[in-house]
Amino acid sequence: GPKVLQIPSHQIIDMGQMVTLNCDPVSNHLYFYWYKQILGQQMEFLVNFYNGKVMEKSKLFKDQFSVERPDGSYFTLKIQPTALEDSAVYFCASSLASASAETLYFGSGTRLTVL
Amino acid sequence: AQSVTQPDARVTVSEGASLQLRCKYSYSATPYLFWYVQYPRQGLQLLLKYYSGDPVVQGVNGFEAEFSKSNSSFHLRKASVHWSDSAVYFCAVSYNNRIFFGDGTQLVVKP
DSSP states (O other), rough: OOOOHHHHHHHHHOOTTOOOEEEETTTTTTEEEEEEEEETEEEEEEEEEEEEEEEEEEEOTTTEEEEGGGGSSSEEEEEESSOOOOOOEEEEEEEOOTTTSOEEEEOOOOEEEEE | OOOEEEEEEEEEETTTTTTTOOOEEEEEEEEEEEEEOTTTTTTTTEEEEEOOHHHHHHHGGGGGEEEEEETTEEEEEEEOOOOOGGGEEEEEETTTEEEEEOEEEEEEEEO
């Protein structure tokens, strides 16, 4: 089936540094999402993105977070500066149309460890 | 406010036994409903989804779920589980272009 690739699978950084998480969504998908999962618990919505713009973001999407997809390349999540509570697994997802009825396809996640 | 409740954090069953994982939602209308499965170190994968029509929907690997409007539930079932079904299962509801996940139920299948 369709694949969403996330690079890297694991990232360890010091608190205060910048980190960029990369996502290669399904090629013909138009909607992109980031979710945060702590300790294998609930998947929590961070942000969705369409047509070059953030459509909606949750309260977890702090000012230190930003997303972009320059020129149809990777869909990225940047955190600058990072904090200890940003340690989690971040999942990227994409869908062909908006989320209400469409299946989301998820990547395998990037485990971010902030020291 | 909308919510998804999976009352069982962990369910243990023997291989070959039947399975039911519970999910209840709260929303004024009928939302779109999903079950996703997460295997270790992987992202979520869709098992099945419900929009309308027949309240029993069939999914992959022998899973099915039944929508009940009166109970606001969407329970997942399987007649005979296999050890490879061990994973975390998430119920989700979707409306207004947002998807909300439950806390997940960890399924452990004993040999």
